[in-house]
Amino acid sequence: MLTVAKKRAFTIVEILIASSILSFILLVGISIMALISTTLYDGQIESGNRISITDNIYYITREIQSAEKIIVTDKTLKIKQFGSSDFSLEYTMTDGYPFGNLDFKGKKMLDLDYSKSKFSLNGKSIKIELAILKNNLDFKQQSQIVVFDVTPRSEGALIE
Numbered sequence: 368m369l370t371v372a373k374k375r376a377f378t379i380v381e382i383l384i385a386s387s388i389l390s391f392i393l394l395v396g397i398s399i400m401a402l403i404s405t406t407l408y409d410g411q412i413e414s415g416n417r418i419s420i421t422d423n424i425y426y427i428t429r430e431i432q433s434a435e436k437i438i439v440t441d442k443t444l445k446i447k448q449f450g451s452s453d454f455s456l457e458y459t460m461t462d463g464y465p466f467g468n469l470d471f472k473g474k475k476m477l478d479l480d481y482s483k484s485k486f487s488l489n490g491k492s493i494k495i496e497l498a499i500l501k502n503n504l505d506f507k508q509q510s511q512i513v514v515f516d517v518t519p520r521s522e523g524a525l526i527e
């Protein structure tokens with residue numbers, strides 16, 4: 368009597384069902400990882416901007432307080448420090464797509480809403496209004512308005 372050995376293998380239908388289940392599980396896993404990665408990246412950008420806001424306000428305040436002369440326009444702040452021959456420190460609000468920037472010597476410091484931000488004179492002090500955005504990627508975000516006044520230590524520092 369001949370015995371035929373049975374082959375132990377999967378049928379094509381079983382392989383197709385198993386591969387479609389595995390593909391679905393991988394797709395869900397990759398989607399969840401991408402969502403987590405995007406959330407972490409946005410949080411990191413926002414956290415970096417918050418730290419940057421505090422640092423930038425500190426530097427602007429310090430430079431205005433120690434200035435010899437200051438020229439203030441709506442979107443530009445030029446500062447001449449003691450011992451300097453020219454207005455070497457310049458803060459500029461620039462308009463751009465999708466959002467504007469606060470620049471220091473042409474280098475981007477913060478993302479901001481250009482139309483809601485400005486420099487102005489407030490008596491003997493300089494009023495700075497910054498409509499800060501958390502990043503330059505999200506088109507539907509609301510700006511956070513930060514307003515502060517800085518008075519120069521030098522009596523005749525302000526030039527309009």
